[in-house]
Amino acid sequence: MEPHPNHAAIDKTRAGRREWWGLAVLALPMLLVSMDLTVLHLAVPSLSADLMPSSSQLLWIVDIYGFMIAGFLITMGTLGDRVGRRRLLLIGAAAFGVASVLAAFSTSAEMLIAARALLGVAGATLAPSTLALIRNMFHHPEQRTVAISIWFTSFLAGAALGPLVGGALLEFFWWGSAFLIGVPVMVLLLVAGPILLPEYRDRHAGRLDLPSAALVLAAVLGVIYGLKEIAADGLGLLPALAIAAGLVAGVAFARRQRTLADPLIDLRLFAARTFSVSLGALTLGAIVMGGVSYLVAQYLQLVLGLSPLHAGLWMLPPLGVGILAMLLAPLVVRRVRPGFVMAAGLALAALGFAVVSRADAASGLTAVVAGLTIVFAGLMPVSALGVDVVLGSAPPERAGAASAVSETTQELGLALGIALLGSIGVAVYRGQMLDVVAEGVTPEAAEAARDTLGGATGVADQLPPGLLVTAGNAFTDGLQLAAAVSAVALAGVAVVAAIVLRRAGAGPDIAHSDPSTASEQVGQR
Secondary structure (H helix, E strand, O other): OOOOOOHHHHHHHOOOHHHHHHHHHHHHHHHHHHHHHHOOHHHHHHHHHHHOOOHHHHHHHHHHHHHHHHHHHHHHHHHHHHHOHHHHHHHHHHHHHHHHHHHHOOOOHHHHHHHHHHHHHHHHHHHHHHHHHHHHHOOOHHHHHHHHHHHHHHHHHHHHHHHHHHHHHHOOOOOOHHHHOHHHHHHHHHHHHHHHOOEEEOOOOOOOOHHHHHHHHHHHHHHHHHHHHHHHHOOOHHHHHHHHHHHHHHHHHHHHHOOOOOOOOOHHHHHOHHHHHHHHHHHHHHHHHHHHHHHHHHHHHHHOOOOHHHHHHHOHHHHHHHHHHHHHHHHHOOOOOHHHHHHHHHHHHHHHHHHHOOOOOOOOHHHHHHHHHHHHHHHHHHHHHHHHHHHHHOOHHHHHHHHHHHHHHHHHHHHHHHHHHHHHHHHHHHHHHOOOOOOOOOHHHHHHHHHOHHHHHHOHHHOOOOHHHHHHHHHHHHHHHHHHHHHHHHHHHHHHHHHHOOOOOOOOOHHHOOHHHOOEEEOOO
16 A cells, blocks of 8 residues: 555654753743742732832832733744744843842842843743744644643643742742742753754844834733723723823834834734634633632632632642643544634633632632633633644744734733723622721721722721621622623633634644745754
8 A cells, every 4th residue: 555645744744852852941931931920929028028119119020020021022023033033042041040130139129120121021032932943843733732732831830830839939038039940940941952942033034123113012011001000990090091002002013014024913914714713712711811810819818718828729720630631632633623622622611610600708619619620621722722723824934923922912811801800800899898888997997998808808807797708798799790701701702713713723734834935944953
């Protein structure tokens, strides 16, 4: 029997041992980048006692890292396509290591803010560079799906492990130790990267348009800042102006891209329904996960009374199930098209949020953990397969830019979820607490109790018996409504994904995935 005519071509696309070791090297910085988003949360009290930052400075210390990552992702993704993805990755790793040391040994709030900003810029080079390298190292669709699943698992695991690692370090060391864990990882990347990772770049790339880079930074930072402020303090003039300015910058950015010969983002990518719907599913997944996770973190600690460490530990079972589901997804897509798997995952996550919506203030731990376990089992494979479909919809020479668009929309989705679903929770809470504060309570304590559950907990000793329970019930009602809205939204998108993505594959045809047709490969062996 003669071999299938495409059999040899398919075999040539399969990655070898060198590529899989390279994937291990690429997964480490992503674990660290996402860990740095959350590792600081438990260190805030000791950091505040040491550096004495103002409330505004503390906000910037916590948020500036994520702001800068989101603001520079698209620019760095496109820059990597031009200067070389491995080169940019190694430059970013060196900068990340230096910034980590500066952050760890900061002697003032201003110094720590600057170091965290530098960490964010460096982190923005790592995410699109690692994902774009995976796109070029793993040409076989099944192997690439597995590789992206492992990459995405490392990203989510880092975010989940951040508070646990931070808490463990704070038991024995000072707050700066939370930053030093990044130094040996980046040293390993700098040593192993040139050996295990190939270099890829677009040989037809033009110059980087600096005005476009400034516009996208202004758009992302303006929108994220405004959304975070609305989620924290409600609608106000300053956050509204920030969002409006960000949207204006975004429109100007999009219009400028249409006039450039070498745009930061090729807007023609969005003309493909596969690209747009996959990106929309990823964004919605980030919105509902960001918003409900924000509310659940407060529910576990302020309503159920768990410590931050115990709350983090209860989040490990959902994460473990999600990771297992993500690793099984590549086996499933061998028999079922990725579009149908994504639709099924979205539907499963909708069911999970429906379970979370049944949590009550007295015994909701089971409902929350069980519901989130179902959510993670549905959404984590969707995230990995969605990234794979998005990258597969883009030509290889634009992999860096496509991965940056995917990362940026998910960062925006997280902020949007906190703002929208967080606002739902706040509205329900304030509506129910408006007239329940009893007489004899000071105006300041009454205002704090009506504003947020955290405020009510902070003045619990000044409130009459039972009022804190009422506040917990009001917050729980807000969580239930936010989870129900998430369930309905995911169910709707599941139907759209099943229809639009029914013919989507895990990537482009193998015949078109040879990077030599569009990009330059340097020093692969």
